[in-house]
Amino acid sequence: MTNGQATLSKTKGCKSAFVCVVLYARNLSVNIHLPEKLVSVLVVGSLALDSIETPFGSVHDAIGGSATYISVAASYFVNPIRVVGVVGGDFPRSAITFLEDRKVDLDGLQVIKNGKTFRWSGRYHYDLNERDTLSTDLNVFEKFDPEIPEKYRKTRCVCLGNIDPVLQLKVLDQMDNPRLVVCDTMNYWIDRKKTDLQKTLKRINILILNDSEARLLSQEPNLIKAGRVIRSMGPRVLIIKKGEHGALLLTDQMTFSAPAYPMENIFDPTGAGDSFAGGFVGWLARTDDTSEENLKRAVIYGSTLASFCVEKFSVDGLKDLTYLRIQDRFREFRELSRFEDI
Amino acid sequence: MTNGQATLSKTKGCKSAFVCVVLYARNLSVNIHLPEKLVSVLVVGSLALDSIETPFGSVHDAIGGSATYISVAASYFVNPIRVVGVVGGDFPRSAITFLEDRKVDLDGLQVIKNGKTFRWSGRYHYDLNERDTLSTDLNVFEKFDPEIPEKYRKTRCVCLGNIDPVLQLKVLDQMDNPRLVVCDTMNYWIDRKKTDLQKTLKRINILILNDSEARLLSQEPNLIKAGRVIRSMGPRVLIIKKGEHGALLLTDQMTFSAPAYPMENIFDPTGAGDSFAGGFVGWLARTDDTSEENLKRAVIYGSTLASFCVEKFSVDGLKDLTYLRIQDRFREFRELSRFEDI
Numbered sequence: 001m002t003n004g005q006a007t008l009s010k011t012k013g014c015k016s017a018f019v020c021v022v023l024y025a026r027n028l029s030v031n032i033h034l035p036e037k038l039v040s041v042l043v044v045g046s047l048a049l050d051s052i053e054t055p056f057g058s059v060h061d062a063i064g065g066s067a068t069y070i071s072v073a074a075s076y077f078v079n080p081i082r083v084v085g086v087v088g089g090d091f092p093r094s095a096i097t098f099l100e101d102r103k104v105d106l107d108g109l110q111v112i113k114n115g116k117t118f119r120w121s122g123r124y125h126y127d128l129n130e131r132d133t134l135s136t137d138l139n140v141f142e143k144f145d146p147e148i149p150e151k152y153r154k155t156r157c158v159c160l161g162n163i164d165p166v167l168q169l170k171v172l173d174q175m176d177n178p179r180l181v182v183c184d185t186m187n188y189w190i191d192r193k194k195t196d197l198q199k200t201l202k203r204i205n206i207l208i209l210n211d212s213e214a215r216l217l218s219q220e221p222n223l224i225k226a227g228r229v230i231r232s233m234g235p236r237v238l239i240i241k242k243g244e245h246g247a248l249l250l251t252d253q254m255t256f257s258a259p260a261y262p263m264e265n266i267f268d269p270t271g272a273g274d275s276f277a278g279g280f281v282g283w284l285a286r287t288d289d290t291s292e293e294n295l296k297r298a299v300i301y302g303s304t305l306a307s308f309c310v311e312k313f314s315v316d317g318l319k320d321l322t323y324l325r326i327q328d329r330f331r332e333f334r335e336l337s338r339f340e341d342i
Numbered sequence: 343m344t345n346g347q348a349t350l351s352k353t354k355g356c357k358s359a360f361v362c363v364v365l366y367a368r369n370l371s372v373n374i375h376l377p378e379k380l381v382s383v384l385v386v387g388s389l390a391l392d393s394i395e396t397p398f399g400s401v402h403d404a405i406g407g408s409a410t411y412i413s414v415a416a417s418y419f420v421n422p423i424r425v426v427g428v429v430g431g432d433f434p435r436s437a438i439t440f441l442e443d444r445k446v447d448l449d450g451l452q453v454i455k456n457g458k459t460f461r462w463s464g465r466y467h468y469d470l471n472e473r474d475t476l477s478t479d480l481n482v483f484e485k486f487d488p489e490i491p492e493k494y495r496k497t498r499c500v501c502l503g504n505i506d507p508v509l510q511l512k513v514l515d516q517m518d519n520p521r522l523v524v525c526d527t528m529n530y531w532i533d534r535k536k537t538d539l540q541k542t543l544k545r546i547n548i549l550i551l552n553d554s555e556a557r558l559l560s561q562e563p564n565l566i567k568a569g570r571v572i573r574s575m576g577p578r579v580l581i582i583k584k585g586e587h588g589a590l591l592l593t594d595q596m597t598f599s600a601p602a603y604p605m606e607n608i609f610d611p612t613g614a615g616d617s618f619a620g621g622f623v624g625w626l627a628r629t630d631d632t633s634e635e636n637l638k639r640a641v642i643y644g645s646t647l648a649s650f651c652v653e654k655f656s657v658d659g660l661k662d663l664t665y666l667r668i669q670d671r672f673r674e675f676r677e678l679s680r681f682e683d684i
Contacts, residue, residue, distance in 0.1 A: 256678065262566045263564075264570075337598070340635055
């Protein structure tokens with residue numbers, strides 16, 4: 001760690017390739033197995049104020065945005081998380097404090113004092129699988145032009161949140177040879193900026209999208225075929241999120257099917273996909289290991305953080321987690337899909 | 343085995359609770375681990391002639407029906423399979439021969455010489471997830487009144503294919519205390535015969551249905567909650583099939599999420615659900631073990647047989663399988679969802 005916020009101390013008797021460490025970070029003071037190399041993550045995306053209605057309640061101007069969810073989820077695995085984004089003067093001090101408490105480095109956050117923060121408002125239907133966007137006010141996000149601070153440019157791991165692919169390219173242009181680039185996108189950009197998106201795809205390692213977006217991008221209804229088509233566009237690794245049906249991890253050599261956590265009460269699906277991305281990239285950064293076996297684990301950590309996210313409104317489900325709770329749920333995922341050979 | 347079609351010989355040095363046996367049945371002459379107790383399965387359902395159009399081709403008057411698919415799939419695990427159903431004088435001799443070759447006992451098959459076999463005709467859409475029924479001619483099936491031959495009544499394992507729940511009850515009324523009753527149903531019966539279906543549900547052990555049917559029966563969009571509601575109606579164990587997303591196995595103690603086999607080319611989805619039921623019940627009958635661990639394996643065997651089924655038209659995908667091919671695919675399923683703990 002470069003910032004001294006965590007102290008690593010080697011302990012004897014642990015498994016090969018791992019060292020037992022004690023990490024004295026906030027909410028993380030437990031003995032855990034950690035790999036030797038820790039790296040930070042650069043996150044670029046939106047920071048927003050969301051107003052959300054679900055059948056279970058509503059919130060107004062709650063903290064949201066892709067960069068927010070990704071950062072908070074990833075912060076349980078590595079820190080600091082370096083955020084590049086933009087907010088207005090109305091972005092609440094409490095939100096800043098919350099992110100700083102999670103060891104999110106906000107030196108790359110542009111604050112437009114006389115501008116307003118990006119606002120989104122939506123209503124979820126009874127089954128929570130569909131939502132209506134009630135309003136989208138881009139505000140200061142409309143002219144967002146990501147500028148990567150000099151000290152961020154050597155960050156080895158980059159997570160491009162769901163923003164205009166032109167901006168995603170601008171970010172990559174400023175980076176100094178990142179080792180791992182994980183990228184999210186959505187139907188809006190596939191429909192409107194396909195050519196730019198295709199340029200982005202050529203420069204990333206891992207793409208995360210959902211099943212309908214995969215079908216839209218590939219023009220192929222069969223998800224396995226869609227995966228082949230999309231991977232031929234650039235990313236070596238593709239993750240297709242399927243909501244209540246889990247996720248697929250597709251590489252040249254492997255298809256991995258991750259289960260969904262069986263949830264009876266989903267309070268607010270907002271941010272689930274971004275929390276997935278954060279948990280996924282956080283685990284990869286923490287372990288500095290992109291082997292297929294570890295990519296599978298990263299998908300499970302992504303699913304784990306997404307499952308915590310939807311249990312409460314806004315980012316509340318990602319507050320006050322501990323590494324032990326995350327591990328317990330990781331193991332529940334394992335139990336969920338494990339079966340014995342005969 | 344009561345009919346002497348298989349010879350069991352114990353071999354030393356095998357795992358506890360299992361004995362190594364050599365099963366000299368057709369297509370099954372390999373050394374495999376088998377439990378000591380083998381039991382037959384009674385299957386009640388439709389035998390039909392299907393005319394199917396898919397984007398990949400079409401067939402006319404091909405062998406189909408729930409009892410057919412269930413029997414053939416289950417026949418790879420136990421024999422004889424005992425079928426109770428009805429066909430007309432036009433049911434082809436080749437279909438009878440095929441079933442007999444698979445050691446399906448047809449003594450319970452009613453043949454109405456001057457009647458016509460149940461015919462179904464359907465067309466699948468491009469993405470194969472939806473189909474239009476073009477015609478349904480019940481013919482002799484309209485007056486089907488299942489009569490269980492005396493020699494079948496002590497069969498310990500019963501699989502009730504997707505027929506009128508009134509008929510399912512009639513079957514159970516004739517059985518002599520079966521140990522395991524597995525039941526399939528569909529939206530048609532949930533809509534039209536819910537009261538009768540609820541009576542059936544009180545007398546079965548395991549219900550198999552798909553996700554939309556589970557939502558319809560429970561009036562609950564969340565599948566985990568739906569599972570709880572449906573299990574409170576009777577069946578201790580519920581399986582919710584989710585097509586390309588795999589299947590859920592739900593019990594009081596456990597949620598198991600089975601992956602779907604990643605298929606790029608599905609030729610004909612007809613019979614996939616019935617093949618699932620056949621593989622599932624066949625494995626349970628073969629092992630005489632309904633522990634939760636073995637129920638999981640049975641779900642994977644069901645998924646395995648369903649995956650073979652959809653690779654070809656009609657029952658062609660279930661012809662000429664071997665136990666080794668089935669085992670190989672079972673292990674592919676394991677690879678598909680397996681990940682290592684950290």
